[in-house]
Amino acid sequence: MDTMTTVFTDNAKVMPKGQVTIPKDVRKALGVEAGDRVTFVVSQGEVRIINSAVYAMKLLQEGMQGQAEAAAIRSEEDVLKLAKSVRAEE
Template sequence: MELAKVTSKGQITIPLMIRNRLQLKTGDKVFFEESKGKIYITNASQITLANVQSQMQGEAEKAGFQTEDDVIAYIKELRKAK
């Protein structure tokens, strides 16, 4: 467990152990979520990535891609077309 002090402007310093655990770097944004009376802090980029992955679930198969090599070949074709 870690302890942080709130400044008069409502700011805190996230302890190093927590920053490392969340893979936070200077300039990163954090996401606060309340659930069942508890507050959770998450690296916002991880939330975004999880949302994109969820939305893209099954799209490769719908587009006819069977393997990662199919996707790589398609990207190479797109790059040649430019």
Template sequence: MELAKVTSKGQITIPIAIRNALGIREGDKILFMEEGDRVILTNASTNALLKAQEAFQGVAEELGIKNEQDIIKLVKEIRAERGEQYKCE
């Protein structure tokens, strides 16, 4: 458990142990989420990545992507389609 003091401007210093645990560095944005009578503090970038992972969960399986070669093949197919699209316009 860590403790921080609130300044007259409502600012706090996040203890180093918490910054390290959350991967917070200078310039990072912090997300405050209310859950009942608690506030959850998290690294906004990490939270965004987790949400993106959740949104894409299962998509690779649906597309039949099993390895890096499958991704490369898909990218080439999409580029070929886009190339054809631009030629028609």
């Protein structure tokens, strides 16, 4: 099953302590293994389960959106100049 492009549903039983086992195909689609963390995003009565590392990167990217333009960084050369100036301040 190509879980990255296939839409599917699965279900799991909620145990007395609120625990749920994430089905194998869902874990595979999320790219999570034992010990990894997942994030629950609740909105309008629905829950999305997201790989926490992927979610954190998404939030970082959204938070940084537009920052390069604001700092006039338009090329790799601009990045190198910025890195050199930061290093010189240290």
